[in-house]
Amino acid sequence: MELPVLGETGLIEFLTRNLNTNHAGVIKGVGDDAAVLKVSNKEWLLLTTDMLVEDVHFSLSYVSPAQIGIKAMVASVSDIAAMGGRPVHAVVSLGVPPRLSVEVLEGVYAGLRQAAGEYGVNIVGGDTVKSPGRLIINVALLGSVEAGQAVYRSGARPGDLIFVTGSLGNSAAGLYLCQNPDINVSLEAAAFLKLAQLEPRARVKVGRLLSKTGKISSMDDISDGLASELHEICRASGAGCRIRTAAVPVDRRMKEAADTIGSDPIDWALYGGEDFELVFTTPPDSAVLIKKDLEEKVEKCYLIGEIVPAAEGVKMELPQGYFVPLEAKGYDHFKGSYPGCRSTGSSWEKR
Amino acid sequence: MELPVLGETGLIEFLTRNLNTNHAGVIKGVGDDAAVLKVSNKEWLLLTTDMLVEDVHFSLSYVSPAQIGIKAMVASVSDIAAMGGRPVHAVVSLGVPPRLSVEVLEGVYAGLRQAAGEYGVNIVGGDTVKSPGRLIINVALLGSVEAGQAVYRSGARPGDLIFVTGSLGNSAAGLYLCQNPDINVSLEAAAFLKLAQLEPRARVKVGRLLSKTGKISSMDDISDGLASELHEICRASGAGCRIRTAAVPVDRRMKEAADTIGSDPIDWALYGGEDFELVFTTPPDSAVLIKKDLEEKVEKCYLIGEIVPAAEGVKMELPQGYFVPLEAKGYDHFKGSYPGCRSTGSSWEKR
Numbered sequence: 001m002e003l004p005v006l007g008e009t010g011l012i013e014f015l016t017r018n019l020n021t022n023h024a025g026v027i028k029g030v031g032d033d034a035a036v037l038k039v040s041n042k043e044w045l046l047l048t049t050d051m052l053v054e055d056v057h058f059s060l061s062y063v064s065p066a067q068i069g070i071k072a073m074v075a076s077v078s079d080i081a082a083m084g085g086r087p088v089h090a091v092v093s094l095g096v097p098p099r100l101s102v103e104v105l106e107g108v109y110a111g112l113r114q115a116a117g118e119y120g121v122n123i124v125g126g127d128t129v130k131s132p133g134r135l136i137i138n139v140a141l142l143g144s145v146e147a148g149q150a151v152y153r154s155g156a157r158p159g160d161l162i163f164v165t166g167s168l169g170n171s172a173a174g175l176y177l178c179q180n181p182d183i184n185v186s187l188e189a190a191a192f193l194k195l196a197q198l199e200p201r202a203r204v205k206v207g208r209l210l211s212k213t214g215k216i217s218s219m220d221d222i223s224d225g226l227a228s229e230l231h232e233i234c235r236a237s238g239a240g241c242r243i244r245t246a247a248v249p250v251d252r253r254m255k256e257a258a259d260t261i262g263s264d265p266i267d268w269a270l271y272g273g274e275d276f277e278l279v280f281t282t283p284p285d286s287a288v289l290i291k292k293d294l295e296e297k298v299e300k301c302y303l304i305g306e307i308v309p310a311a312e313g314v315k316m317e318l319p320q321g322y323f324v325p326l327e328a329k330g331y332d333h334f335k336g337s338y339p340g341c342r343s344t345g346s347s348w349e350k351r
Numbered sequence: 352m353e354l355p356v357l358g359e360t361g362l363i364e365f366l367t368r369n370l371n372t373n374h375a376g377v378i379k380g381v382g383d384d385a386a387v388l389k390v391s392n393k394e395w396l397l398l399t400t401d402m403l404v405e406d407v408h409f410s411l412s413y414v415s416p417a418q419i420g421i422k423a424m425v426a427s428v429s430d431i432a433a434m435g436g437r438p439v440h441a442v443v444s445l446g447v448p449p450r451l452s453v454e455v456l457e458g459v460y461a462g463l464r465q466a467a468g469e470y471g472v473n474i475v476g477g478d479t480v481k482s483p484g485r486l487i488i489n490v491a492l493l494g495s496v497e498a499g500q501a502v503y504r505s506g507a508r509p510g511d512l513i514f515v516t517g518s519l520g521n522s523a524a525g526l527y528l529c530q531n532p533d534i535n536v537s538l539e540a541a542a543f544l545k546l547a548q549l550e551p552r553a554r555v556k557v558g559r560l561l562s563k564t565g566k567i568s569s570m571d572d573i574s575d576g577l578a579s580e581l582h583e584i585c586r587a588s589g590a591g592c593r594i595r596t597a598a599v600p601v602d603r604r605m606k607e608a609a610d611t612i613g614s615d616p617i618d619w620a621l622y623g624g625e626d627f628e629l630v631f632t633t634p635p636d637s638a639v640l641i642k643k644d645l646e647e648k649v650e651k652c653y654l655i656g657e658i659v660p661a662a663e664g665v666k667m668e669l670p671q672g673y674f675v676p677l678e679a680k681g682y683d684h685f686k687g688s689y690p691g692c693r694s695t696g697s698s699w700e701k702r
Contacts, residue, residue: 029475037475039390092400096362100354102354124386125380
């Protein structure tokens with residue numbers, strides 16, 4: 001079987017289908033942002049791992065060494081945030097091409113330290129090996145969450161409302177600008193979007209606040225794109241969903257970049273990954289209070305749609321008022337990269 | 352600064368010198384086989400990570416996919432064994448070159464599952480990404496040990512006796528045979544030595560039994576070679592050591608392979624890595640009982656020397672009766688590979 005046919009999700013399902021994690025200490029094994037492990041009646045552990053590979057997740061042609069470290073740490077921290085937990089201890093593996101100078105590696109570590117400090121993570125160990133080809137960085141991260149309060153992908157029920165925690169597509173737009181430095185956008189837009197790509201932030205505070213409400217039926221971080229995450233939530237929950245593309249929050253600077261290259265910003269917002277915002281669902285009777293609480297304490301969140309029965313599929317409502325299937329495409333490591341820009345003629349909210 | 356000058360140990364020390372792990376939950380951070388983390392008054396957690404890179408740690412020209420999985424899991428399990436702990440939960444990151452078939456990856460996972468089953472490990476999650484060059488596999492492993500019973504590298508004191516848990520150099524000899532298939536050794540020796548390289552085993556039972564005695568002053572797994580591990584123990588403990596090369600256990604099949612290529616088996620035994628045996632130290636008044644207990648319950652162990660004051664250095668006694676410095680060489684990812692074979696004219700014990 002060929003990898004591009006199976007794709008990333010198919011491959012993971014195929015490889016992990018025989019894993020037996022039928023162990024008293026495993027509350028949730030393969031299949032969510034992080035594993036959930038029981039250590040005591042008060043606290044559960046979360047465990048996640050993320051690998052970044054040069055020329056796949058970053059290129060030394062546009063990223064600084066520190067930004068590699070930041071992104072590696074943030075990608076793992078975001079998985080813990082998506083479970084409603086707080087990150088605690090990390091171990092870092094580096095696969096190092098001998099062509100790199102020690103200064104580059106020191107920069108990577110400076111970025112790791114910076115992000116670790118920001119999110120309260122202790123770097124407690126690691127492994128450093130030679131890599132004949134690309135620079136590789138793997139961050140395995142241990143987090144914790146109050147027993148019973150981990151938020152999974154699998155609890156969304158028809159009628160639940162779907163929210164996202166911030167504007168989407170900025171990171172994908174920033175990647176496009178990094179890879180195409182001749183695109184003529186305003187300095188402000190270029191700086192903002194590139195920073196979203198190169199120094200992303202994880203939504204730990206929001207995730208913690210949401211898990212503590214006890215009313216979040218499902219949650220995921222937007223690492224592979226909103227469309228892809230919604231499909232994951234729907235599949236794990238045995239449900240479908242409808243979102244309104246006009247309700248998906250889009251930053252004016254991302255719109256500026258999309259306009260400049262003649263593409264539709266909704267494509268980056270739906271299919272671009274690495275925003276590390278959270279998408280979550282909650283029953284309608286909790287939604288108003290949760291939104292209010294979140295916006296008073298941390299920041300705005302955006303109602304983008306609702307969960308429906310599985311038979312109704314995963315669909316988006318275009319601004320013209322009709323529904324079309326929301327494709328699961330997004331960043332897939334084996335099927336291909338970010339999709340090309342389509343033109344749907346839709347409009348969008350400004351942040 | 353160039354990597355080959357700094358070397359692996361120097362690089363790790365340099366990169367981690369500014370890490371602040373001054374956190375109540377961190378009992379032991381960077382600098383041992385695994386981090387030690389406090390979760391309760393009864394139990395400590397152990398956390399380790401190991402990265403294997405194609406063409407550095409294995410070559411698809413002589414290793415089966417399942418053996419890659421086995422070795423990746425065993426390398427991490429061995430780190431937990433070296434702390435006296437038991438391995439519990441693992442997360443696996445795969446960096447996958449698109450040239451590989453799904454069947455190869457399934458083989459890798461079959462090996463991971465097999466080794467996980469053998470050591471009681473639950474594979475609870477992972478990450479699967481594209482790698483444009485080599486196959487990469489990272490296993491991050493969580494273990495546990497009774498509070499207060501983790502065994503560090505740093506507790507060796509002058510007078511303590513040094514033991515190893517099995518014959519050394521088999522894995523390095525096996526690697527040599529894998530890389531030089533025309534070498535003419537007996538089928539038995541070839542099969543035994545290659546298996547030591549390709550399907551190593553971790554000494555979890557021995558490590559557990561030793562930690563429970565409460566009398567082990569230091570311990571390390573032999574992943575980079577005995578000489579390298581002894582230097583680590585001595586440096587961490589602020590001590591020196593003397594070993595007798597004639598007391599280092601060497602299997603007759605490894606000796607056969609060394610004889611065949613005209614090299615001295617003590618070189619593989621001292622400087623060859625990946626045996627995953629344990630080297631440990633204990634005060635002399637505990638040594639007899641511990642050796643007896645270990646050999647009744649699990650297997651033989653071998654007295655190879657003793658700890659001395661730091662000022663006396665790290666030395667080996669040659670069969671001729673005089674002492675020479677034991678070089679820290681072994682497998683170093685940045686200084687170079689296994690050293691060439693030297694001729695010291697020493698003899699050795701047979702297992």
